[in-house]
Amino acid sequence: METFVSDEFLGTFVPILVYWVYSGIYILLGSFENYRLHSKKDEDVKNLVTKKTVLKGVLLQQTIQAAVAILLFTVTSDDSETSMNLQPSYLVLARQFLVAMLVLDTWQYFMHRFMHHNKFLYRHIHSQHHRLIVPYAFGALYNHPLEGLLLDTIGGALSFLVSGMSPRASIFFFSFATIKTVDDHCGLWLPGNLFHVLFRNNTAYHDIHHQLYGNKYNFSQPFFVTWDKILGTHMPYSLEKRIDGGFEARPAKD
Structure with a gap:
């Protein structure tokens, strides 16, 4: 059946839409102090950048991300009707997703770690x-444009190419990766969150990395902690109740 919107278009823009919808949900939930890892006051006082600046930075990165995605889909496109009609099995899709997750994790771990250990880059x-x-949620992709290109955009392109997934499969994979990244930065420990159960x-875990004592630990993102454990940069966490309500993630022994 012919569709009016291509898979390439959806693969480019759906993850961006997902980013803002999922972030918006967490903005609405941010008033629940009892589930925050930091108080709202700490968020306003400790952060060194305004939300307006964060918003501009994220929009810039997503513009670059969309441009690279369009270029990637154009270069790798296969216009044959046969390729459009042949859909991979669920087993093949699962393998592609797993490969893409491992490639993205590997790329981001080593690039992320390098940016911490190289004083100039940091x-x-x-x-x-x-x-x-x-x-906080919509700050997940706030970073320097060069970092956004190297860490996130190129990492995503590599995971797409190495896994061999189709543009249609990429819609679901990058939407999932986007949700996971936003969730890792949301600052909330909500009951029943499957990401906290499965990962x-x-x-x-990522909140530890954003604190001064965790600056050289917990580089892994967005899915597994494998590279941190293998290379000795793993700092596990324990959750403790704050006096003013909510939780606090603190370093814990392995």
């Missing part, structure tokens, strides 16, 4: 993301 590029000492790399 000072002039990666430190921009760490202005959010208290992370050790979650909101509390």
Whole structure:
């Protein structure tokens, strides 16, 4: 059946739409102090950048991300009707998703770690993301444009190419990766959140990384903690109740 909107168009713009819809949900839930990892006051006082600036930075990154996605889909497109009609099995899709997750995790771990250990790159590029000492949902993609290109956009392109997924499959994979990334920065520990159940790399785990004591730990993102554990940069967390309500993620022993 002919569709009016191409898979390439959806693969480019659906993840961006998902980013803002999912972030919007967390903005609405942000008033629940009893589930926050930091108080609302801490979010307003400790962060070193305004939300207006964060908004502009995220929109810039998403513009670059969309441009690269359009270029990637154009270069790799196959216009044959046969390729459009042949849909991979669920087993093949599962394999592609797993490969894409592993590629994205590997790329982002080593690039992320390098940006922390290289003083020039950290000072002039990666430190921009760490202005959010208290992370929040729509700040997930706030970073220097060069970092956004190297870490997120190129990492996504590599996971797409290596996994061999189709533009249609990429709609679902990158929407899922987007939701996971937003969730990791949301600053809320909500009951029943499946990401907290299924992934050790979650909101509390990444919150540790945004604190001064965790700056050289928990580089892994967005899915697994594998590389952190293999290379000795894993700092597990424990959740403790704050006096003023909510939770606090603190380092815990393995």
